[in-house]
Amino acid sequence: MTGPVLAVDQGTSGTKALVVCPERGVIGSGSAPVRPRYLPGGLVEVDPCELLDSVIAAGRAALAEAATPVVAVGLANQGETVLAWDPATGEPLTDALVWQDRRAAELCAELAVHGDSLRQWTGLPLDPYFAAPKMAWIRRHRTGAGVVTTSDAWLVHRLTGCFVTDAATAGRTGLLDLDTVSWSPDALDVYGLGGERLPGVVDADTRVGTTTVFGPPLPLTGLLVDQQAALLAQSVTEPGAAKCTYGTGAFLLAQTGPSPRRGDTGLVSCVAWRLAGRTSYCLDGQVYTAASAVRWLTDLGVISGAEELDGVGGSVPDTGGVTFVPALAGLAAPWWRGDVRGSLTGLGLDTTGAHLVRALCEGIAAQVAELADAAASDLGGPLTALRVDGGLTRSALLMQTQADLLQLPVEVSALPDATALGAAAVARLGLDPGLAVHEAVPDWKPSAVYEPRVTAAEAGERRARFRDSVTALLDTGPAE
Template identity: 75%
Template sequence: MGGAVGGVSRSGPVLAVDQGTSATKALVVCPERGVIGTGRAPVHPRHLPGGRVEVSPEELYASVVAAGREALAAAGEPVAAVGLANQGETVLAWDPATGAPLTEAIVWQDRRAADLCAELAPHEEKLRHLTGLPLDPYFAAPKMAWIRRHLTRAGTVTTSDAWLVHRLTGAFVTDAATAGRTQLLDLDSVSWSAVALDLYGLGEEPLPEVVACDRPVGTTTAFGGELPLTGLLVDQQAALLAQGATVPGAAKCTYGTGAFLLARAGRRPVRPTTGLVGCVAWRLGDRTDYCLDGQVYTAASAVRWLTDLGVIAGAHDLDRVAAQVPDAGGVTFVPALAGLAAPWWRSEARGSLSGLGLDTTAGHLVRALCEGLAAQVAELAQAVGAELGAPLAELKVDGGLTRSAVLMQVQADLLQVPVVVSASPDATALGVGAAARTGLGFPLPEALFPAGEPSAVYEPVMSPGEAEDRRAAFRSAVSHPTPPLP
């Protein structure tokens, strides 16, 4: 294709930035040569009593700039555009006149709005039908309403992406997929729902314009030189796009701070009956696609918890410690360290360990954690199959924890289908990079970057009967939860 942006061919590389929970990653991606530059900047969320999780907004912005500049320096050549992916349900209040944050950013894992959700329980079915989302403090609207009730009435309150985009370009927008994570978006019209806004007491709020994920929204000089911002997409949907989920029924799971299984559902809104979420996958141009979504709140964050306890040295240590034992030794771990999401939706749930003995070792705990994570994903995959009318034939996976062979093998065993590990763990960045390319005029699937051969494929080796026994033990443990603290 001809044409140029800022002296750079539109077919040249793009800068793709994934602003995540524990780090911001940036890739410079070329359609012919793949990833030619990378950058990373850490983010430090604070886990506070009462299930509260906060992070400095200025740290989020600084990490975006630092990671982006590092990737561009590593690439050593100009790019045509920028794409930005975001955490989805993280929110803050800020001053639209100055861009200054008025509160800390309340992270998606935060549970402080549980009481507010309980107040809205009589309206849960109405909200679910309108927005596709269950009533849970995970989503953005309860946190936004909590900020208005307890912290400040000043400025505007939005998801973190709207603030980041405003800091970068001056625009006041959010993409359709991120808006769909608020419980304020009408699933049918893909516009703000007056009914949902009124129920949350947010009817008078100045909200960002809901735009397509590939709409150019402005230019930024934050990375050096003037660059157009042409792609915006929430993190998990970006990973779904990168995994080539361009046909209904294709599914992926990303193992990051949490684990998130999404399946493409087509062009009609879905309102699941199995405990999954039905939401916008993306809007590209004037076309909206929808997906099924299931969540595990703690994945890498559960690994970090074991690390903080001294059981392992970090995620890189999972396989070494797990190799010390052949199995979990009868230990069952429900890693509900921030509550249980789909398909249970029990925000009050707490993690539990059962089957412990004097012979329980660190290896047993690691294997039990892997089984607990994999069992939750298997329950989500079963629900997806029920919604789509056919079981998944395989599961594509990405994210940092896919480097653990033990976890991926357990996942294949409990699913009883192959687990296909992406050639790149950074699918979210690749997906928003593809959105940025469509914003430059490239249609799907041309805008997608070549996936390459998978880095690994794990076939089930466990018998179906044993897999079902282990999943049944996990479901039993979930049905006998640890009571919440008073």
């Protein structure tokens, strides 16, 4: 039995670190904020040094609380956030362009003729959300110096001096061949990145190197992109099962097993993880704005924070006829229209802030329901339940709405911080190759199960209204 490990989840708005003991569970935690800059025109960027500082601060805080030595470190990352940096010194050459950043939209439009080929090679659509368009944008408009990579490769280099990325994170770039799980020369050429020095692609359970930033030397033995780390922690390891994480955005992933499944519903086909040389794949769908939409309502003064969703939204029986498409950063899967913006329809003089809150919960849940339907279609059979995690799962209103619109049970993880727990699992697997996956993952159990409380007919009507609003939004054309 291995000892405790330090698991670090470097996220969009903050970094969470846990000390996870095989026998006692979480024995220490720490966090540090990250403050991305949201700029006009859909630009989102952050100082890379803030990412590194948050990793160190959160990790040290978790270790201090645990007051117990750890034997290894695991790191989860944002996935599609990119920067250019100097591999000789480790110094950033640009800000980090966050996954939400849309500045590469024009470049994607220019490359649209290659869209089908890129999807076939890499499993990903041509969209600024993914890393490759942002990497190409940096090369065109910022600098040709150094290397341009996802943020995890830079963090790993600063922690250990090594130049690697895990297979699942590489799969979020749009540059990884989905079948061979190696860099695609064809995709690199399309993006004009053919001559780039790219990090080595390693398994999630790889002993990468050693770091001293947390104190005594510690091996870094686990690397995994955030949503796939949550998928692992939720024990979604068999084809047909699915999870959704409600964070800054909402992300639904469905396991497909040892073969990639290229569907036609608009979902992304990507690597779930590669462990001990064996690749598992998943389907992936995104809602760009979930907690970030709640923060938008908060900034408007409608509520004082996410903790008021239930109290305010629950004070009215329904949305009062209001439909909210919370596409505040564009529509992702299954529509892939990042150029559109959100809409509020059905407003009247009797509309209150409570109606807006309830309509937001319904809008998030309706988008996730569309993703679940798409996953079921691609998998060739219905999902049986949805396992969920993330901060917004604390909202009973949102979770009940999700169950109602899905017409499926919604099982809320009893273990918060699923992404960090997934990072802990791969760190343990990297430290002890004899460990089975089910032995490294915490026992999964729900803290609550929300069953549908409305009829299928009512759910269908509510979802049809949402789809009508999305259709109207798409028909209006790009946002100016």
